Amino acid sequence: MNPQAAVEVELARVVREHAGRLAASLVSLIGDFTTAEDLVQDAVEAALEHWPREGIPSNPDGWLYTVARRRGLDVLRRNARYREKLALAAWPPQSPQDDRLRLIFTCCHPALPRTAQIALTLRVVCGLTTAQIAKAFLIPESTVAQRITRAKRKIADAGIPYRIPDADELGPRLAKVLTVVYLLFNEGYLSSGGERAESRDLAEDADFLATMLGTLMPTEPEVLGLLALIRLHRARAASRFTPSGEIIQLPDQDRTLWDHAAIGDATALIAKAAGFKRPGPYQLQAAILAVHAEARTFEETDWEQIFLLYTMLDGIAPSPVVKLHRAIALRYVSGAREALSEVDKLSDALHGYHLWHATRAELLRDLGSFDKARAADRRALRLTANPAEQSLLRQRINWA
Amino acid sequence: MSALKYVLMFVDTEQYAADLAAMDDAERERAYARVRQWFADNADKITSHAHLMPAHTATTVRLDGGEPVITDGPFVESKEVVSGFAEIDVADLDAALRMVKAWPACPVVEIRPTTG
Numbered sequence: 001m002n003p004q005a006a007v008e009v010e011l012a013r014v015v016r017e018h019a020g021r022l023a024a025s026l027v028s029l030i031g032d033f034t035t036a037e038d039l040v041q042d043a044v045e046a047a048l049e050h051w052p053r054e055g056i057p058s059n060p061d062g063w064l065y066t067v068a069r070r071r072g073l074d075v076l077r078r079n080a081r082y083r084e085k086l087a088l089a090a091w092p093p094q095s096p097q098d099d100r101l102r103l104i105f106t107c108c109h110p111a112l113p114r115t116a117q118i119a120l121t122l123r124v125v126c127g128l129t130t131a132q133i134a135k136a137f138l139i140p141e142s143t144v145a146q147r148i149t150r151a152k153r154k155i156a157d158a159g160i161p162y163r164i165p166d167a168d169e170l171g172p173r174l175a176k177v178l179t180v181v182y183l184l185f186n187e188g189y190l191s192s193g194g195e196r197a198e199s200r201d202l203a204e205d206a207d208f209l210a211t212m213l214g215t216l217m218p219t220e221p222e223v224l225g226l227l228a229l230i231r232l233h234r235a236r237a238a239s240r241f242t243p244s245g246e247i248i249q250l251p252d253q254d255r256t257l258w259d260h261a262a263i264g265d266a267t268a269l270i271a272k273a274a275g276f277k278r279p280g281p282y283q284l285q286a287a288i289l290a291v292h293a294e295a296r297t298f299e300e301t302d303w304e305q306i307f308l309l310y311t312m313l314d315g316i317a318p319s320p321v322v323k324l325h326r327a328i329a330l331r332y333v334s335g336a337r338e339a340l341s342e343v344d345k346l347s348d349a350l351h352g353y354h355l356w357h358a359t360r361a362e363l364l365r366d367l368g369s370f371d372k373a374r375a376a377d378r379r380a381l382r383l384t385a386n387p388a389e390q391s392l393l394r395q396r397i398n399w400a
Numbered sequence: 401m402s403a404l405k406y407v408l409m410f411v412d413t414e415q416y417a418a419d420l421a422a423m424d425d426a427e428r429e430r431a432y433a434r435v436r437q438w439f440a441d442n443a444d445k446i447t448s449h450a451h452l453m454p455a456h457t458a459t460t461v462r463l464d465g466g467e468p469v470i471t472d473g474p475f476v477e478s479k480e481v482v483s484g485f486a487e488i489d490v491a492d493l494d495a496a497l498r499m500v501k502a503w504p505a506c507p508v509v510e511i512r513p514t515t516g
Contacts, residue, residue, distance in 0.1 A: 109493075111493055111497075157513055158493050159404040159491075159496075159513055160492070160493050160494075161491070161492035161493065161494050163494075165494065
């Protein structure tokens, strides 16, 4: 990592650690989400301007707070009520309780569109700037700014509350929050090794959010499941690509590169989650990854266990993609012929999905149908825009 | 916390109208009773409400083209038509959502805050 990138990573870490807390304190202090959010953004922008030149202060939270407060006293000149509250306030806040949960539930309220939930969460809870979000998602800055402005206006005008949902609402509302974190992770994780390597690492933000949720909601098994899922993926990150950015498939990955301590920690999280006896999609996906992670070699993989877990997952959250992965496990349990017959049943749902064609290609190759396999790989190639996947498919078409 | 005002717009679909028409008298009476019960359960939050006559009774006036133009029917031709309104006074959007999730009749409800 070059020195400039190292500084950016450190800045991101410090901002992430403090921006959400500051936002939560300011909302409870002045009682207005959108005003508080503006002040935090100002403070974060100031930090990104000053810190690289002057160094990160020894008390970054106090620094951010002082800027937000000074700026607040300035812009709130017309609103005496907010101004008085802000003038009397001191850092650290009087109530030390962590209000970031209320923050994230407001950002991920179902009355907001998904894209706005994602942008708001990144801004308010992780302290990303509009420019950083735009760069991470490869979309124009004006689009992000507009999403955030609209979402904040809706929160204020439609009366979206700033609080943790009541017990009877918590399940579905938490699921929305977890979806946002999971989408962020996918965006960051799947794009790694490509042109975004130097921009803000969303996988890091997702890990941070899941860790925060795990600390604040330690008895929610799906939170622990998602955290384990993210940790297990990241534990294998080092073995996923060649230095030039080519995909290395699971059977060929160097398992000594995996972070076995992290795998052990994640497995413990899964066990803890299982103790609550409320299985869910994230716990099951994490358990599947754990089975892979615990096999010392590809040949030692416990495919029967994986097949069983996919069957359970398809029972709880049925989807054609889950069925596709279940069929891939079946290949190692009962053979390619049975797997192919399961895969072919998914034709209607998945004929536009490159991995469906790529899976068919592998199974056809197993069964000796090389021409059909190449044709399936060619279909897959036309359906993916990911350069690393394209390169892998081209290799197979030419050599296998 | 200061209360907010919202208007709930109840929206009928063709399917819902057909389902209602297919009911016998006793079933329909039970459906109406569930609606009356919902209004009774939420009486403390509902400040006013109205049920509209069917869409074929609607008349639309367009004032954006010089002379007012009067046409038969609702302002937008759609399979979904507004069939009633209720104005409610609740703490926030979550309270409105909670009410609406228990609504026992037509399949779509739009929640809109009012100004001021």
